[in-house]
Amino acid sequence: MNILSLFPAIPLLMMLGLWISRNTKQIHAVMVAGSSALLALSVYLVFAFLGMRAAGNTAEMLFTDSLVWYAPLNIHYSVGVDGISVAMLLLSSIIVFTGTFASWQMKTDVKEFFMWFCLLSVGVFGFFISIDLFTMFMFYEVALIPMYLLIGVWGTGRKEYSAMKLTLMLMGGSALILIGILGIYFGSGATTMNILEIAALHNIPVEMQRVWFPIVFIGFGVLGALFPFHTWSPDGHASAPTAVSMLHAGVLMKLGGYGCFRIAMYLLPEAAQELSWIFIILTTISVVYGAFSACVQTDLKYINAYSSVSHCGLVLFAILMMNATAATGAVLQMLSHGLMTALFFALIGMIYGRTHTRDIRELSGLMRIMPFLSVCYVIAGLANLGLPGLSGFVAEMTIFNGAFMDNDTFHRVVTIIACTSIVITAVYILRLVGKILYGTCTNPEHLKLTDATWDERLAVVVLIVAVAGLGLAPMWVSDMINDSVLPIISHILN
Amino acid sequence: MDMEIDFSGVLTCMHTEISLVAVIVVAFLYDLFAGKRGREIFHPFMCILMLLFIAANIVPFPNEDGELFGGMYLYKPVYGIIKSILAIGTLIVFLQSGSWLRREDTSFKRGEYYVLTLSTLLGMYFMISAGHFLMFFIGMELATVPMACLVALDKYRHNSAEAGAKFILSALFSSGLMLYGISFFYGTAGTLYFSDMAARIDGNALQIMSMVFFFAGLGFKISLVPFHLWTADTYQGAPTNVTSYLSVISKGAAAFTLMVVLVKVFGNMVAQWQLMLYIVIILSITVANLFAIRQKDLKRFLAFSSISQAGYIMLAVISGTPYGMTSLIFYVLIYMVANLAAFGVISTVEQHSGGKVGMDDYNGLYRTNPKLAVTMTLALFSLAGIPPFAGFFSKFFIFASAFEEGFHVLVFIALINTVISLYYYLLVVKAMFITPNDSPIATFRSDCGTRISLVLCLAGVIVLGLVSSVFDGISLFSFGL
Numbered sequence: 001m002n003i004l005s006l007f008p009a010i011p012l013l014m015m016l017g018l019w020i021s022r023n024t025k026q027i028h029a030v031m032v033a034g035s036s037a038l039l040a041l042s043v044y045l046v047f048a049f050l051g052m053r054a055a056g057n058t059a060e061m062l063f064t065d066s067l068v069w070y071a072p073l074n075i076h077y078s079v080g081v082d083g084i085s086v087a088m089l090l091l092s093s094i095i096v097f098t099g100t101f102a103s104w105q106m107k108t109d110v111k112e113f114f115m116w117f118c119l120l121s122v123g124v125f126g127f128f129i130s131i132d133l134f135t136m137f138m139f140y141e142v143a144l145i146p147m148y149l150l151i152g153v154w155g156t157g158r159k160e161y162s163a164m165k166l167t168l169m170l171m172g173g174s175a176l177i178l179i180g181i182l183g184i185y186f187g188s189g190a191t192t193m194n195i196l197e198i199a200a201l202h203n204i205p206v207e208m209q210r211v212w213f214p215i216v217f218i219g220f221g222v223l224g225a226l227f228p229f230h231t232w233s234p235d236g237h238a239s240a241p242t243a244v245s246m247l248h249a250g251v252l253m254k255l256g257g258y259g260c261f262r263i264a265m266y267l268l269p270e271a272a273q274e275l276s277w278i279f280i281i282l283t284t285i286s287v288v289y290g291a292f293s294a295c296v297q298t299d300l301k302y303i304n305a306y307s308s309v310s311h312c313g314l315v316l317f318a319i320l321m322m323n324a325t326a327a328t329g330a331v332l333q334m335l336s337h338g339l340m341t342a343l344f345f346a347l348i349g350m351i352y353g354r355t356h357t358r359d360i361r362e363l364s365g366l367m368r369i370m371p372f373l374s375v376c377y378v379i380a381g382l383a384n385l386g387l388p389g390l391s392g393f394v395a396e397m398t399i400f401n402g403a404f405m406d407n408d409t410f411h412r413v414v415t416i417i418a419c420t421s422i423v424i425t426a427v428y429i430l431r432l433v434g435k436i437l438y439g440t441c442t443n444p445e446h447l448k449l450t451d452a453t454w455d456e457r458l459a460v461v462v463l464i465v466a467v468a469g470l471g472l473a474p475m476w477v478s479d480m481i482n483d484s485v486l487p488i489i490s491h492i493l494n
Numbered sequence: 495m496d497m498e499i500d501f502s503g504v505l506t507c508m509h510t511e512i513s514l515v516a517v518i519v520v521a522f523l524y525d526l527f528a529g530k531r532g533r534e535i536f537h538p539f540m541c542i543l544m545l546l547f548i549a550a551n552i553v554p555f556p557n558e559d560g561e562l563f564g565g566m567y568l569y570k571p572v573y574g575i576i577k578s579i580l581a582i583g584t585l586i587v588f589l590q591s592g593s594w595l596r597r598e599d600t601s602f603k604r605g606e607y608y609v610l611t612l613s614t615l616l617g618m619y620f621m622i623s624a625g626h627f628l629m630f631f632i633g634m635e636l637a638t639v640p641m642a643c644l645v646a647l648d649k650y651r652h653n654s655a656e657a658g659a660k661f662i663l664s665a666l667f668s669s670g671l672m673l674y675g676i677s678f679f680y681g682t683a684g685t686l687y688f689s690d691m692a693a694r695i696d697g698n699a700l701q702i703m704s705m706v707f708f709f710a711g712l713g714f715k716i717s718l719v720p721f722h723l724w725t726a727d728t729y730q731g732a733p734t735n736v737t738s739y740l741s742v743i744s745k746g747a748a749a750f751t752l753m754v755v756l757v758k759v760f761g762n763m764v765a766q767w768q769l770m771l772y773i774v775i776i777l778s779i780t781v782a783n784l785f786a787i788r789q790k791d792l793k794r795f796l797a798f799s800s801i802s803q804a805g806y807i808m809l810a811v812i813s814g815t816p817y818g819m820t821s822l823i824f825y826v827l828i829y830m831v832a833n834l835a836a837f838g839v840i841s842t843v844e845q846h847s848g849g850k851v852g853m854d855d856y857n858g859l860y861r862t863n864p865k866l867a868v869t870m871t872l873a874l875f876s877l878a879g880i881p882p883f884a885g886f887f888s889k890f891f892i893f894a895s896a897f898e899e900g901f902h903v904l905v906f907i908a909l910i911n912t913v914i915s916l917y918y919y920l921l922v923v924k925a926m927f928i929t930p931n932d933s934p935i936a937t938f939r940s941d942c943g944t945r946i947s948l949v950l951c952l953a954g955v956i957v958l959g960l961v962s963s964v965f966d967g968i969s970l971f972s973f974g975l
Contacts, residue, residue, distance in 0.1 A: 138881040175909035182897040
């Protein structure tokens with residue numbers, strides 16, 4: 001069995017294990033064993049990948065494997081990874097691992113919760129390893145539908161509305177992707193569904209590309225919170241339970257950016273060049289509008305959700321710049337945003353679990369009451385606003401650097417506009433930190449609260465280590481990404 | 495045409511029909527002569543008999559085309575495949591009807607139920623294998639008239655009697671339309687043999703009109719918009735097990751036959767019937783989806799869902815390719831297991847809760863009957879086309895088959911509709927899992943037959959898509975324009 005197939009296989013086995021578990025202890029055991037195995041596997045994969053690259057293997061995808069699935073449509077179960085997918089797999093397994101610990105205190109229907117959670121991870125992992133259009137799309141949809149029940153059953157607030165809105169909007173996006181995939185497949189002569197082979201054929205007529213590119217880009221863009229299709233995101237994130245918010249903002253939204261890059265732009269390069277300006281404008285709006293919206297929110301989760309719209313907009317913004325530096329920055333931003341937003345949602349979940357409110361007007365002086373969580377919250381905030389030494393700085397620096405390299409006015413102007421988001425981010429983060437962490441606590445109920453438990457500490461520390469690790473030593477991962485971005489970018493430009 | 499009749503092929507080509515007649519005769523005789531103890535095991539006996547019938551016929555043989563009675567009856571391996579699928583569906587319906595048939599007011603009508611159901615199945619078999627419009631018509635009537643009796647089987651229930659009356663009236667009307675259309679064909683082509691007609695169809699105005707009549711007649715059976723008006727009332731009023739039979743088996747057979755006739759007989763009029771289907775598909779999918787959103791009764795809800803599913807099936811027909819036919823058969827198979835799972839849950843809940851079929855009654859079902867709720871959820875996910883369940887694959891193939899022939903906008907409209915359909919399927923899921931309820935349906939244990947049938951359906955929903963061999967097997971025998 002190919003090592004990559006283990007990624008979706010392990011969560012499937014975990015589902016089986018959960019199914020036969022009889023009590024919470026066994027459920028936790030299965031989850032910890034499985035998510036640790038995933039984490040170990042992805043770390044191993046990073047080293048194995050780097051090792052093979054160091055040994056001089058320059059193939060675009062490594063660890064490839066292909067099995068015929070539906071021969072009449074040339075559908076294969078094809079897997080393979082490049083530096084981008086390796087980074088995404090690492091990110092996903094970190095989030096699954098920490099998500100498990102972040103939901104340690106869950107009381108109701110634990111088994112069902114984790115089973116849907118594992119199904120979600122099957123989809124996520126499967127998506128990142130696939131290099132076949134059909135298989136990739138299948139895993140994409142597998143990752144979407146568990147969200148409905150995860151939010152609808154275990155969520156808070158207006159959960160039914162949010163769950164339905166999120167599911168329908170994302171499914172609408174995936175309907176666009178489906179027709180785009182059919183367009184790409186039949187447009188390229190209908191001989192293969194393999195992404196690399198379609199790219200190598202490079203024979204989709206330009207007039208067809210002009211139709212399919214916007215459709216596919218918007219389809220994936222819905223999940224990447226592309227303005228104006230981002231409206232599911234704040235409601236969805238605000239209502240979702242902690243671990244689901246983490247996985248969803250941390251990993252699932254990255255599926256959108258990844259898909260836009262790997263399918264829309266890579267397979268429809270001419271149209272991507274022609275039409276990128278439309279989407280550059282839209283993503284610039286996402287970036288700035290998301291940041292401004294975050295400023296006026298009063299719910300902690302809404303603030304973070306709008307901040308995610310802004311940061312994920314930056315991912316799409318960067319890949320549309322179509323140069324290797326910006327694209328590397330985009331992938332770094334996916335990693336960085338995934339980690340720090342997961343950290344944020346984990347902390348918000350922990351604070352909400354104690355105070356039972358997420359309204360910043362009702363929270364203050366938490367630093368005295370729960371110092372560990374508060375310090376971590378400050379770190380997450382600093383990473384979010386791009387403090388050097390943490391991951392956000394590396395990613396955003398690379399993106400804006402790359403984006404400014406284009407020496408025409410349009411690209412430079414939008415880059416400058418997008419840059420303002422850094423300042424706005426600083427505004428809402430600092431305001432937020434000042435408001436809820438410092439000052440004096442006025443609510444006597446809150447004074448009785450306790451600090452993080454061991455499972456929460458573990459989840460948070462792992463994430464902080466990853467955020468700081470990426471910020472302090474970005475070279476090993478950015479080189480790996482840059483290697484893999486280069487062939488894609490050069491394909492798009494030629 | 496040489497009318498000399500050759501009987502030597504009867505046993506090889508017609509073995510499916512002959513063995514089905516044998517099953518019907520055995521059921522009839524058993525009903526007549528079985529004693530008190532024998533009647534108690536009538537239901538398992540019939541299920542086993544049906545299982546034997548399927549076992550004997552599941553693999554289509556012989557592996558080559560054949561014809562009987564001077565071309566009245568045709569045999570092709572692909573017909574054998576669709577017949578096996580319909581037989582499996584019938585077995586599943588039988589398994590699910592156990593507790594309904596044990597009820598006091600129906601138990602004495604068991605024999606009639608089995609014989610009538612199998613007669614309609616026989617009618618569909620002849621309809622599928624027809625090589626002549628008369629044969630086709632007789633088969634269709636044989637499939638329709640007993641169906642009206644089945645719909646009205648709970649005759650003391652006001653709804654059921656009303657549904658039966660509505661069904662037979664609309665069925666007669668549609669048959670009349672179809673006969674009218676067929677008579678024009680005879681007038682313009684001078685023959686009713688499929689093989690001879692194909693060459694003599696040239697698409698003149700009279701033929702276009704008669705094709706519309708013919709299509710309208712079959713449209714009633716498949717319940718496509720605008721011929722769907724009987725569907726919701728009949729589905730709601732009929733006994734649930736009959737509804738499930740009607741929604742899957744009868745629809746599947748009619749859809750398949752429509753494709754065969756359009757491809758084989760009306761090959762010269764492809765432009766005309768593609769246009770006709772184009773309009774009907776958009777109407778069926780969209781109208782049915784919009785109506786389904788507002789339904790509160792699950793049987794009516796699934797009635798509208800099945801109308802929209804019929805629209806999706808037509809996407810395979812419109813392509814007219816061998817690949818389209820493969821997708822159609824595969825779609826019918828997947829739709830069958832998913833819909834029968836949903837109806838199986840509805841039927842068993844209805845039997846054990848004193849007739850509850852409203853969507854609000856299902857609130858909180860997961861708390862009391864988790865397995866049934868999960869079964870229903872997976873079935874609905876499959877109907878909505880969510881991976882990794884089989885419905886995703888069958889929908890994808892249907893879309894691909896229509897897309898390949900250039901129906902891009904049509905596929906786009908159908909895809910947008912899948913999102914709408916997901917909304918109403920999720921409403922049921924929401925009722926079962928999320929909406930709280932103070933007095934949910936009490937916990938109960940379904941009868942053995944229902945449980946077996948639900949396991950079979952669930953296995954189908956999960957496995958059929960992930961394993962490609964079924965699709966590959968079907969694709970070996972399909973044919974197109």
